[in-house]
Amino acid sequence: MVPLAYFQLVSAGLFAIGLYGVLARRSAVLIVMSIELMLNAVNINLIAASSHLEGLANFAQFDGQIIAIFVITVAAAEVGLGLAIILRIHRNRSTVNVDEIDLMKW
Amino acid sequence: MPELTQNIGLLSPEFALAGLALGILAIDLFLPDGKKQVTPWLSAAGLAGIIALSLYMLWGRQETLYGGLLAVDAFSLFFKVFFLGLGILIIFTSMEYVDRRLDNPGEFYGLLLLSILGMNVMAQSRELLTAYIALELLSFCLYVMAAYAKGEPKSNEAGLKYILIGAFSSAILLYGVSMIYSSVGVTRFADISLALGSAGDVSPALWAGLALLVVGLGFKVSAVPFHMWAPDVYEGAPLPVTAYLAIGSKAAAFALILRLVAEGFVPAEDLWSQWQIIFAVLAAVTMLVGNLVALAQTNLKRLMAYSSIGHVGFLLAGIAALAPSSVLASNGVMLYLVGYSITNLLVFAAIIAFFNLTGREEIVDLAGLADRQPFLAACIAIGFFSLGGLPIFAGFAIKFYLFVAVATGGFLWLAGLAIFASLISIYYYLKVIRQMYIEPVPEYVAAGSEREDGIVYEPEQNLSPSFLMLGVLAISMLAVVLAGVYPAPLLDLIEAASQAILPGA
Numbered sequence: 001m002v003p004l005a006y007f008q009l010v011s012a013g014l015f016a017i018g019l020y021g022v023l024a025r026r027s028a029v030l031i032v033m034s035i036e037l038m039l040n041a042v043n044i045n046l047i048a049a050s051s052h053l054e055g056l057a058n059f060a061q062f063d064g065q066i067i068a069i070f071v072i073t074v075a076a077a078e079v080g081l082g083l084a085i086i087l088r089i090h091r092n093r094s095t096v097n098v099d100e101i102d103l104m105k106w
Numbered sequence: 107m108p109e110l111t112q113n114i115g116l117l118s119p120e121f122a123l124a125g126l127a128l129g130i131l132a133i134d135l136f137l138p139d140g141k142k143q144v145t146p147w148l149s150a151a152g153l154a155g156i157i158a159l160s161l162y163m164l165w166g167r168q169e170t171l172y173g174g175l176l177a178v179d180a181f182s183l184f185f186k187v188f189f190l191g192l193g194i195l196i197i198f199t200s201m202e203y204v205d206r207r208l209d210n211p212g213e214f215y216g217l218l219l220l221s222i223l224g225m226n227v228m229a230q231s232r233e234l235l236t237a238y239i240a241l242e243l244l245s246f247c248l249y250v251m252a253a254y255a256k257g258e259p260k261s262n263e264a265g266l267k268y269i270l271i272g273a274f275s276s277a278i279l280l281y282g283v284s285m286i287y288s289s290v291g292v293t294r295f296a297d298i299s300l301a302l303g304s305a306g307d308v309s310p311a312l313w314a315g316l317a318l319l320v321v322g323l324g325f326k327v328s329a330v331p332f333h334m335w336a337p338d339v340y341e342g343a344p345l346p347v348t349a350y351l352a353i354g355s356k357a358a359a360f361a362l363i364l365r366l367v368a369e370g371f372v373p374a375e376d377l378w379s380q381w382q383i384i385f386a387v388l389a390a391v392t393m394l395v396g397n398l399v400a401l402a403q404t405n406l407k408r409l410m411a412y413s414s415i416g417h418v419g420f421l422l423a424g425i426a427a428l429a430p431s432s433v434l435a436s437n438g439v440m441l442y443l444v445g446y447s448i449t450n451l452l453v454f455a456a457i458i459a460f461f462n463l464t465g466r467e468e469i470v471d472l473a474g475l476a477d478r479q480p481f482l483a484a485c486i487a488i489g490f491f492s493l494g495g496l497p498i499f500a501g502f503a504i505k506f507y508l509f510v511a512v513a514t515g516g517f518l519w520l521a522g523l524a525i526f527a528s529l530i531s532i533y534y535y536l537k538v539i540r541q542m543y544i545e546p547v548p549e550y551v552a553a554g555s556e557r558e559d560g561i562v563y564e565p566e567q568n569l570s571p572s573f574l575m576l577g578v579l580a581i582s583m584l585a586v587v588l589a590g591v592y593p594a595p596l597l598d599l600i601e602a603a604s605q606a607i608l609p610g611a
Contacts (some may be wrong), residue, residue: 008288008311015281031270036278042284049288062327064287067235071280074242078273081246084512087264092259100302101263104338 015041028089028096030080039075043068067070116178119186120161120226121482126152127219134212138351143205145565148221150197157190168606174294175233179367179606184440184599185229185361192354192447193222198578199455202345202462208254208344218350223245225358232369234283234293236320237362238276241326245272248355252343260514264342271325271335273501275394279322294372303373320384320582322367327359328424329388330395334414340411345461348407349454352414353447360421360443364428364436366606372430385426386520388470393419393527400534406467409534410450411494416531417446420524424508427515432611433604438511440600445492445504452582453489456482459571470536472545482571483542485579490535492586495528500589 015039021034050064090096126149134145134530160183168179176182224243231237234476249272253265287293288302289312296378302308321332328336338347371378396415403409424439460475460482461467475483492499505528513521571579589596605611 004288017502018277022270028266032273035270035273037279037327038274039280041232042280045281045284045288049284053288053291061291063291063293064284067283067287067293070235070239074239074276077246078242078276081249081425082269082273085262085269085510087545088253088256089259089262089266092257092262098266103260103263103267104341 001052004052007044011041011045011048012098013041014044026097026099028086028098028101029083032079032097034084035040036075036079039071043071046071112266113169116164116166116169117176118163118173119156120223122152122156122159122222123226126156127216127223130212130219131216131352132167134210134216137206137212137513142211143201145203145215146197150194151559153190153194153197153219153222157187160186160190165547170232174296175236175471176227176230177232177606178230179603180599181280181361181365181603181606182226182230184603185357186226186284188230188444188447189225189354192357192451193218193347195451195455195578195582196346196350196354198574199451199458201574203344203346206462209256214251214254217247217251221251221289221350225354225361228358229361229365231309231324231362232295232365233436234286234295235342237366238280238283241359241362243277244355244358245276248272248347248351251347251350252339254347255344261340261344262342264339267335267342267544268339275322275325275332278318278325282315282318282322285311285318287315287323289315295366296373298370299373302371302377303455308377316381320388323359323363325387327356327363327421328415329391329418333392333396336415337411339395339406340414341407345407345454345458345467347383347537348410348460352410352454353450356414356418357443357447358359360425360439360553364423364439365607367425367428372428372530372608373610375430378428378430382517383425385422386517389419389422389426390520390523391419392416392422393524397527397530400531403534404469406469406472406538409469410457413531413534414450416527417493419527420505421446421507423512423517423520423524426520427512427517427544428608429515430610432515433601433608434511435515436604436608437597437600438508441593441597442504442508442605444596444600445500445586445593448582448585449489449492449500450590452485452579452586453493455575455578456485457487459575460486462575463569463571469541470549472538472541473545475542477547479570481576481579485583486542487539487587490539492531492590494535496532498587498588498590500593503590 012094018034018037018041022031027036044070046064050061054095086096130149146286164178164183170177204214208214221244224240227240228237229239249269250263251259252268255261280456289309292298292301325332371381393416394418396412400412402407421439421442424435427435492501495501495505509521509524
């Protein structure tokens with residue numbers, strides 16, 4: 001069995017890439033995609049952990065897999081909502097560049 | 107598995123609320139255009155019924171559902187009734203605004219009800235995944251509501267900023283959950299505290315997981331340095347949604363944090379004493395930055411945003427002072443949440459009534475309000491005095507109780523800093539009050555004018571707020587004064603609720 005630490009490294013790398021994307025990308029759509037990367041890093045972490053942890057009898061502990069399914073579902077809903085709002089902005093202002101969406105500033 | 111369906115009847119208020127929300131959405135679909143005004147009345151009546159149902163079914167119960175994922179106890183009942191009651195008042199405050207300015211009113215109230223469902227489950231959840239799902243139910247509704255004025259670029263922008271930051275912060279929170287799960291293999295708060303207590307030396311992965319969890323929640327309650335979304339979202343969102351964000355979502359997030367910390371962190375005493383410092387520093391920075399930046403604001407909604415960040419700092423100070431042997435800090439946080447919510451409701455109801463009359467929301471537009479609309483001016487003044495913490499209003503009682511709790515919890519410096527921050531806050535509250543009571547009435551008021559939003563306003567002296575608004579204002583003003591002079595009955599309820607989450611005290 002591949003050690004858990006390898007999975008955690010992959011997951012941490014993916015999370016870091018997503019984090020970089022959120023901070024560096026200027027298009028709202030690409031930011032949403034980067035957030036998806038971060039959520040998938042979470043899923044890798046959860047599923048790897050759940051197959052390595054000991055559960056009842058001969059089974060691996062499956063809590064992590066259940067959480068991952070919920071995360072996938074919530075992420076899908078989140079993308080739907082995010083894209084709807086981005087589309088609305090695009091209609092009103094013909095841009096999805098977050099640097100140009102700056103009616104309000106602190 | 108019999109244990110899963112046992113006690114399922116105790117969830118009936120939640121089922122009823124979900125049914126009500128979906129029912130409102132369905133009814134709205136079939137109502138002809140002229141008749142849509144019944145949806146808010148139906149929603150409010152439904153909420154009142156659910157309050158009665160919850161009190162009847164859950165009073166004095168202390169049980170768990172789904173093998174410990176949800177708790178039915180005094181704590182969750184307290185917050186449930188509180189959220190449902192706030193929901194009714196928010197519906198009444200938004201009615202006129204929604205009717206005039208927003209499309210699809212039925213869906214607005216449907217989303218509002220669904221978000222209350224999310225808040226109720228947040229207050230009951232004792233497990234990370236359940237809490238997360240409830241949090242997302244609340245947040246998703248709020249994302250849509252913030253962007254509800256479809257044609258308004260500001261509202262779109264608020265929605266975009268909110269959903270991007272919100273999704274980003276949930277990803278961080280979830281990564282924290284996954285780290286906690288992969289290092290200890292459990293997600294229930296009580297199990298986490300056992301693992302923390304027995305681990306001796308806590309592994310770096312677990313530390314990182316807990317830290318990411320706190321950062322994610324910090325984004326949700328807009329604690330400094332994770333607050334940058336709040337002012338923009340507050341300013342851009344439609345006014346009733348801003349009110350709801352400031353009141354409801356904040357109280358729900360703190361209900362969750364309170365239970366998480368009390369059941370997950372506090373029992374592991376050695377570790378909690380280290381975490382207390384982190385929460386205390388977070389609280390100190392939040393209250394200072396929130397109150398200092400508020401000094402420079404010119405827009406009413408933005409001022410309220412920074413003021414609410416300052417209040418989050420006070421609440422976090424209460425969280426930092428939680429102790430396994432005393433319910434004082436937990437009482438303080440809950441009392442503060444109640445007092446802060448009703449005071450904010452009073453202020454926002456007055457601002458919404460003012461906006462309905464004039465379509466303006468800058469602080470300078472309030473000039474001479476005491477002569478133009480004396481009652482509204484009095485409401486805003488009382489609300490701001492209360493938020494600043496002056497006696498006989500709720501603000502004094504709650505601040506006094508909370509700061510004493512923080513000081514006895516071992517954080518005397520934090521209590522001192524909180525008093526200093528309150529003093530700063532009085533300055534910008536008084537600035538608004540000066541506008542209303544000392545500045546002369548501007549000339550455009552008497553003339554009547556067409557505003558940017560295209561609605562033509564009559565000369566203002568002929569207008570007065572609607573009866574509904576006056577009713578909400580009167581009720582919340584009464585509540586603010588009552589909670590200030592005689593908080594004892596409220597405190598009894600809160601005491602019972604605290605004992606449910608801190609059984610050792």
